[in-house]
Amino acid sequence: MKETSSTDPIGQNVIKLISNVCFSVFVFSVLVFTVIAITYQPPDPWLESSKALTRAFTEVENATFKTDTSVLTTGEDLVAVSPAAAPLAALPITEAVVEKSEEKLKNSTPPVSSCGEAVNCSDPRVLVVIEKFNLKVFKSIVFLDYQTPVNGSKPNECDVAWRFRNKKEKSWRKYRDFRRFRIGVKEDCSYVVAGAGRWHSGINARRQRPKLNSTLSTGGPKNPNPPPVRDDEINDTIPTVGSEVAFSKGRYLYYSRGGDYCKGMNHFLWSFLCGLGEAQFLNRTFVMDLGMCLSAQYNNPSGMDEEGKDFRYYFDFEHLKEEASIVEEGEFLRDWRKWDKTRKKKIPVRKVASYKITPMQLKKDKNTIIWRQFDAPEPENYWYRVCEGPVAKYVQRPWHAVWKSKRLMNIVSEISGRMDWDFDAVHVVRGAKAQNKELWPHLDNDTSPAALFEKLKGMVQPWRNLYIATNEPFYNYFDKLRSQYKVHLLDDYKELWGNTSEWYNETKLLNGGKPVEFDGYMRVAVDTEVLYRAKTRVETFYNLTKDCKDGINTC
Numbered sequence: 001m002k003e004t005s006s007t008d009p010i011g012q013n014v015i016k017l018i019s020n021v022c023f024s025v026f027v028f029s030v031l032v033f034t035v036i037a038i039t040y041q042p043p044d045p046w047l048e049s050s051k052a053l054t055r056a057f058t059e060v061e062n063a064t065f066k067t068d069t070s071v072l073t074t075g076e077d078l079v080a081v082s083p084a085a086a087p088l089a090a091l092p093i094t095e096a097v098v099e100k101s102e103e104k105l106k107n108s109t110p111p112v113s114s115c116g117e118a119v120n121c122s123d124p125r126v127l128v129v130i131e132k133f134n135l136k137v138f139k140s141i142v143f144l145d146y147q148t149p150v151n152g153s154k155p156n157e158c159d160v161a162w163r164f165r166n167k168k169e170k171s172w173r174k175y176r177d178f179r180r181f182r183i184g185v186k187e188d189c190s191y192v193v194a195g196a197g198r199w200h201s202g203i204n205a206r207r208q209r210p211k212l213n214s215t216l217s218t219g220g221p222k223n224p225n226p227p228p229v230r231d232d233e234i235n236d237t238i239p240t241v242g243s244e245v246a247f248s249k250g251r252y253l254y255y256s257r258g259g260d261y262c263k264g265m266n267h268f269l270w271s272f273l274c275g276l277g278e279a280q281f282l283n284r285t286f287v288m289d290l291g292m293c294l295s296a297q298y299n300n301p302s303g304m305d306e307e308g309k310d311f312r313y314y315f316d317f318e319h320l321k322e323e324a325s326i327v328e329e330g331e332f333l334r335d336w337r338k339w340d341k342t343r344k345k346k347i348p349v350r351k352v353a354s355y356k357i358t359p360m361q362l363k364k365d366k367n368t369i370i371w372r373q374f375d376a377p378e379p380e381n382y383w384y385r386v387c388e389g390p391v392a393k394y395v396q397r398p399w400h401a402v403w404k405s406k407r408l409m410n411i412v413s414e415i416s417g418r419m420d421w422d423f424d425a426v427h428v429v430r431g432a433k434a435q436n437k438e439l440w441p442h443l444d445n446d447t448s449p450a451a452l453f454e455k456l457k458g459m460v461q462p463w464r465n466l467y468i469a470t471n472e473p474f475y476n477y478f479d480k481l482r483s484q485y486k487v488h489l490l491d492d493y494k495e496l497w498g499n500t501s502e503w504y505n506e507t508k509l510l511n512g513g514k515p516v517e518f519d520g521y522m523r524v525a526v527d528t529e530v531l532y533r534a535k536t537r538v539e540t541f542y543n544l545t546k547d548c549k550d551g552i553n554t555c
């Protein structure tokens with residue numbers, strides 16, 4: 001070695017140089033590969049406006065889905081629920097309501113004697129100042145009902161819980177918050193809110209959650225006494241059919257699994273709602289498979305379609321049970337087999353082999369079970385084909401029956417709440433679209449950190465909370481914006497679905513005790529919903545780039 005280096009230093013150096021170059025090339029290519037690996041994303045799963053969705057849905061008749069990469073618009077987005085339809089107990093607490101109760105207090109309670117003493121949290125006047133404070137601060141929230149405040153951790157603190165809904169959400173679904181307030185006493189002995197804690201800070205006002213038991217899991221023997229479920233808790237239990245008499249008196253519509261399985265969510269919903277619509281048209285109970293398969297397009301870590309998902313991860317099963325007559329497939333098949341065996345006569349069933357047999361033709365059918373089998377090759381085996389053509393005049397898809405999972409929406413509320421509902425948001429679409437220069441020539445450049453920084457300057461005030469909803473997987477991509485805004489990304493809230501979260505506990509219970517992954521579809525659903533709650537919303541298409549959403553020359 002030494003010998004060579006002394007006799008031929010140049011050659012040695014050349015070799016060194018070459019090997020350095022080779023190594024650099026190697027490092028560089030690994031880097032490039034890594035960058036490609038982390039920035040590559042399958043078709044970006046982004047939201048379509050409900051109008052676009054409806055159009056896509058209605059235009060699609062026989063064809064397969066093209067616009068299947070978006071987050072669903074579900075019942076709570078589509079149907080504006082009038083306040084009249086809201087439950088009586090949920091009348092909003094408006095300024096007028098607060099003033100009225102204030103008036104009442106003035107007339108009924110004796111003048112304050114506790115001036116200078118510790119604040120009495122159960123004094124109704126404490127609640128009144130808190131209600132007024134909330135109305136002033138949280139303009140996008142409708143407050144529905146308050147609990148009597150309880151003591152906080154210090155003498156002048158009170159914790160109070162209430163239910164609310166967001167004005168941006170059209171459904172009357174209620175969420176809970178509980179916060180800690182510092183109460184001051186003014187010179188005239190009236191109360192004033194001296195400070196308010198953050199989202200879910202009033203832990204003394206939080207009601208104890210009863211321990212949920214494993215009756216929530218799919219399958220398994222039924223617990224005859226399900227645990228009591230509070231109104232703000234989620235009742236995901238699977239309804240039972242019950243006795244033989246009840247079963248044989250029922251009328252069922254059963255769809256076998258078809259080609260829709262493992263397709264995108266929009267395809268799933270379009271198909272599922274067709275089946276549910278037919279069941280309603282036929283006045284039958286729909287037999288539903290809670291098992292789902294998440295299409296690979298939602299960026300599953302495995303890169304493949306993932307089976308073993310549960311409808312209840314994504315949608316509100318409790319609401320569905322209230323809106324539609326359904327029975328879970330596993331339950332149904334068990335009962336069917338059982339009663340078929342024990343009865344002398346088999347349970348009458350009509351098998352329907354083709355979607356071409358219309359719901360109208362089945363209207364008069366008296367069999368206990370109508371079983372649609374979807375055995376034909378694709379695309380003949382899609383459920384939604386049942387609702388094609390003239391059937392559309394008879395069968396209505398019950399959109400109002402499907403809402404997003406409340407567990408996901410709780411995460412949305414939590415994120416928005418932590419920013420005190422006071423944030424702006426920018427939607428940054430990158431992923432595959434940014435890489436496709438043919439269809440989106442400027443998108444990549446227009447969503448570069450520098451371009452974002454410049455464009456946002458004109459639209460979002462400095463130092464606002466800025467939520468970035470994006471399919472850009474590289475967390476530090478937006479760091480440049482941090483010199484100008486308080487940047488929030490979905491991953492900043494990881495603990496909301498991490499292994500110490502309520503979401504984790506509850507979904508685990510649904511999954512027979514196995515942890516549930518917070519998957520790509522859930523991420524997009526939460527990201528999108530937070531985006532919708534922003535005060536100022538900056539969209540990629542229209543606001544950041546002149547490229548068209550669906551590619552060149554489509555707008």
Ligand SMILES: *[C@@H]1O[C@H](CO)[C@@H](O)[C@H](O)[C@H]1NC(C)=O
Pocket residue numbers: 061062
């Ligand atoms: C759907 O298919 C039917 C026959 O299969 C055809 O008559 C109809 O025109 C098709 N509709 C569209 C929109 O292509």
Ligand SMILES: *[C@@H]1O[C@H](CO)[C@@H](O)[C@H](O)[C@H]1NC(C)=O
Pocket residue numbers: 120121122123124
């Ligand atoms: C606090 O106020 C409530 C309601 O006015 C009253 O019933 C209670 O006795 C008060 N408690 C104290 C310690 O003053």
Ligand SMILES: *[C@@H]1O[C@H](CO)[C@@H](O)[C@H](O)[C@H]1NC(C)=O
Pocket residue numbers: 118119151154155
């Ligand atoms: C709440 O605090 C007040 C004063 O700090 C005290 O008198 C009262 O007993 C407390 N109430 C409860 C339920 O702890």
Ligand SMILES: *[C@@H]1O[C@H](CO)[C@@H](O)[C@H](O)[C@H]1NC(C)=O
Pocket residue numbers: 211212213214223
């Ligand atoms: C679940 O229910 C069973 C009986 O149904 C009971 O023995 C068990 O303690 C319960 N578990 C929890 C965590 O409440």
Ligand SMILES: *[C@@H]1O[C@H](CO)[C@@H](O)[C@H](O)[C@H]1NC(C)=O
Pocket residue numbers: 226227228229235236237238239321
């Ligand atoms: C949960 O919902 C089912 C109907 O699906 C109902 O039978 C049951 O009583 C509910 N449980 C509670 C505790 O409300």
Ligand SMILES: *[C@@H]1O[C@H](CO)[C@@H](O)[C@H](O)[C@H]1NC(C)=O
Pocket residue numbers: 249250251283
């Ligand atoms: C629907 O079915 C239920 C029982 O399954 C029956 O009581 C009711 O009359 C039916 N309604 C119509 C409109 O057929």
Ligand SMILES: *[C@@H]1O[C@H](CO)[C@@H](O)[C@H](O)[C@H]1NC(C)=O
Pocket residue numbers: 442445446450451454
């Ligand atoms: C990229 O965007 C910057 C502004 O951020 C602009 O100056 C530049 O011309 C753009 N480049 C291309 C190739 O469009």
Ligand SMILES: *[C@@H]1O[C@H](CO)[C@@H](O)[C@H](O)[C@H]1NC(C)=O
Pocket residue numbers: 499500
């Ligand atoms: C939660 O996850 C962390 C790391 O992923 C692990 O260290 C911890 O033990 C887990 N906790 C529980 C309760 O599973």
Ligand SMILES: *[C@@H]1O[C@H](CO)[C@@H](O)[C@H](O)[C@H]1NC(C)=O
Pocket residue numbers: 500501502505
């Ligand atoms: C989740 O469950 C674990 C164990 O059952 C419990 O210790 C933890 O407090 C629960 N977390 C939440 C947020 O409910």
Ligand SMILES: *[C@@H]1O[C@H](CO)[C@@H](O)[C@H](O)[C@H]1NC(C)=O
Pocket residue numbers: 459536537538539542543
């Ligand atoms: C985004 O573009 C739309 C349509 O041009 C416009 O109405 C909206 O005000 C823009 N948003 C912002 C924050 O500038």
